[in-house]
Amino acid sequence: MNLTEEERDIFAGRCGSVPQRALKHQMAVGAFFGASDFVPVTQAHIMADTESLGEAGVVWLEELATATEGQRRVRIPTITDPRGTDFAKAERLGQTPSMLALEQRVIDAFVKLGVTMTNTCINYQTIQAPARNEHVAYGDTGVVIYSNSVCGARSNFEGGPSALAAGLTGRTPRYGFHLSEQRCATLYIRVDYTPSSLNEWGALGGTIGRVVGNYWNVPVIEGIEGAPGSDQLKHFGAAMASFGSVALFHLVGITPEASRLSDVAQPGLPAFRVTKADVRALQDSYRSDGRVDVVVFSAPQLSLYELRTLAELCRGRKFVLPLLAVTSPQVKPDADRFGYTKDIEDAGGNVLSGMCFYQSYAREIAEANGWKRLATNSAKMVNILGGYGYKPMLASMEACVEAAESGRLP
Amino acid sequence: MTMNKRFIARHAMGHTVRGTALVAYDGFSARYDLDRIAGIFSRPTHKLAGQSYVDKILILDTAKGGVASAWMLHEMKSRSVVPLALVFNSVNPILVQGAALANLPMLSGFDEEITKLVPFGAEVEVNPAARTLEIISWP
Numbered sequence: 001m002n003l004t005e006e007e008r009d010i011f012a013g014r015c016g017s018v019p020q021r022a023l024k025h026q027m028a029v030g031a032f033f034g035a036s037d038f039v040p041v042t043q044a045h046i047m048a049d050t051e052s053l054g055e056a057g058v059v060w061l062e063e064l065a066t067a068t069e070g071q072r073r074v075r076i077p078t079i080t081d082p083r084g085t086d087f088a089k090a091e092r093l094g095q096t097p098s099m100l101a102l103e104q105r106v107i108d109a110f111v112k113l114g115v116t117m118t119n120t121c122i123n124y125q126t127i128q129a130p131a132r133n134e135h136v137a138y139g140d141t142g143v144v145i146y147s148n149s150v151c152g153a154r155s156n157f158e159g160g161p162s163a164l165a166a167g168l169t170g171r172t173p174r175y176g177f178h179l180s181e182q183r184c185a186t187l188y189i190r191v192d193y194t195p196s197s198l199n200e201w202g203a204l205g206g207t208i209g210r211v212v213g214n215y216w217n218v219p220v221i222e223g224i225e226g227a228p229g230s231d232q233l234k235h236f237g238a239a240m241a242s243f244g245s246v247a248l249f250h251l252v253g254i255t256p257e258a259s260r261l262s263d264v265a266q267p268g269l270p271a272f273r274v275t276k277a278d279v280r281a282l283q284d285s286y287r288s289d290g291r292v293d294v295v296v297f298s299a300p301q302l303s304l305y306e307l308r309t310l311a312e313l314c315r316g317r318k319f320v321l322p323l324l325a326v327t328s329p330q331v332k333p334d335a336d337r338f339g340y341t342k343d344i345e346d347a348g349g350n351v352l353s354g355m356c357f358y359q360s361y362a363r364e365i366a367e368a369n370g371w372k373r374l375a376t377n378s379a380k381m382v383n384i385l386g387g388y389g390y391k392p393m394l395a396s397m398e399a400c401v402e403a404a405e406s407g408r409l410p
Numbered sequence: 411m412t413m414n415k416r417f418i419a420r421h422a423m424g425h426t427v428r429g430t431a432l433v434a435y436d437g438f439s440a441r442y443d444l445d446r447i448a449g450i451f452s453r454p455t456h457k458l459a460g461q462s463y464v465d466k467i468l469i470l471d472t473a474k475g476g477v478a479s480a481w482m483l484h485e486m487k488s489r490s491v492v493p494l495a496l497v498f499n500s501v502n503p504i505l506v507q508g509a510a511l512a513n514l515p516m517l518s519g520f521d522e523e524i525t526k527l528v529p530f531g532a533e534v535e536v537n538p539a540a541r542t543l544e545i546i547s548w549p
Binding site: 047 | 439441443444479480481485489500502504507508
């Protein structure tokens with residue numbers, strides 16, 4: 001890779017061993033994908049839950065954090081994805097002291113590295129949305145697909161080690177979706193159905209994700225009526241990324257790079273049709289006899305407007321099942337201030353902050369609480385939790401709240 | 411007719427290893443597909459469900475899902491409950507980043523689908539410096 005003078009200094013260790021290790025890691029990745037150079041980035045976002053890190057990853061971070069002050073801090077705003085717990089609610093989740101101790105060690109290491117513990121996967125709704133053509137290094141697939149597609153920013157999927165490396169060096173290898181040519185559509189999808197509820201938006205995203213099926217494919221989609229909002233596109237993109245490893249989509253007439261089909265698509269692309277029946281089939285594949293053990297709203301974290309809707313649905317009810325609603329530390333104080341938390345918790349639910357359900361030792365908390373049948377309106381989450389031994393069910397927010405009250409999905 | 415036994419990849423990383431190939435036209439995600447404690451594929455619908463991946467060379471279609479695998483490969487390596495190498499028809503950045511951190515050999519991008527060219531259970535050599543996958547012996 002071609003290096004600038006500054007990069008040669010980092011490579012030679014003249015800026016310290018931590019940025020040197022970071023740059024060498026980035027060069028290995030860049031060389032694999034044939035990157036010719038680095039591109040400066042303005043923000044980094046690190047996914048680093050302790051279930052993924054394990055003891056080995058925590059020790060690795062702690063070792064970086066022992067470097068000399070002045071040689072270990074990130075160079076650009078570097079924020080974090082949800083943590084593996086909400087310390088205030090860990091007991092309710094059935095998490096163990098050892099899990100919490102590991103979490104605290106990671107937080108301590110990140111703080112020493114200069115990382116800002118935002119603990120959110122909806123930073124584009126809460127912290128700062130990237131602008132069009134802004135190069136960033138984001139590390140949550142839902143964040144990346146939203147930022148690339150809805151904001152027109154430029155990021156690859158950056159796993160935790162690479163996102164941290166980008167924070168430490170202020171750059172990332174120039175390959176993939178940092179390149180204009182990579183952002184053109186590779187397949188055309190016609191949909192004949194515009195969802196209404198968030199679970200339907202997620203199911204449509206998941207259905208398209210299965211069609212796309214590959215990180216390097218970029219779908220251009222026509223047929224959506226109206227103008228979907230941020231929460232709808234959030235669930236749509238998060239599910240598409242989860243089911244298909246997709247990092248960028250274009251909606252003709254809606255997303256910024258595709259005012260017209262011809263802006264992103266050459267004639268003759270492989271074409272597919274997605275119908276309402278296809279979307280219903282995906283939803284039906286996550287339904288059973290209706291019995292439920294736990295109701296969870298998470299993945300992505302809920303926006304203030306989602307919590308507002310949930311609070312209205314919870315008002316005056318009494319739940320017989322646990323109901324967990326997960327949001328970001330930026331949204332939670334407002335939810336408290338506006339009474340949404342009280343409405344949800346008065347009904348018997350819990351509002352959790354700064355974590356994500358599936359990143360919080362999902363297998364262990366299922367065993368601790370006897371949870372197997374889980375109802376949610378998140379298509380992303382039903383895709384993930386099957387691998388953790390759950391029987392996940394996808395339904396509307398309204399149906400999930402009814403299930404919390406009656407014990408069964410209607 | 412002779413059978414081709416050496417295949418060239420466009421993308422490569424890591425050191426040379428030899429081992430038994432587990433081959434399937436299916437995806438790979440450390441979070442979605444594996445019981446990382448037992449060292450087996452745990453997702454019931456995965457084509458390698460129930461198989462041990464430990465010290466095997468995995469030859470699969472592509473990467474799936476989220477970013478967790480970037481950390482998880484490193485964690486699996488620390489316990490020696492890890493594949494010997496990863497070979498894909500195509501791969502996303504997450505697994506490349508994870509392989510770089512864990513120092514795992516990886517190949518991807520062949521002229522034909524590598525999952526159709528290598529028999530399940532074959533002994534193979536992955537040589538990233540030469541960007542080759544070679545069949546040493548057939549099962």
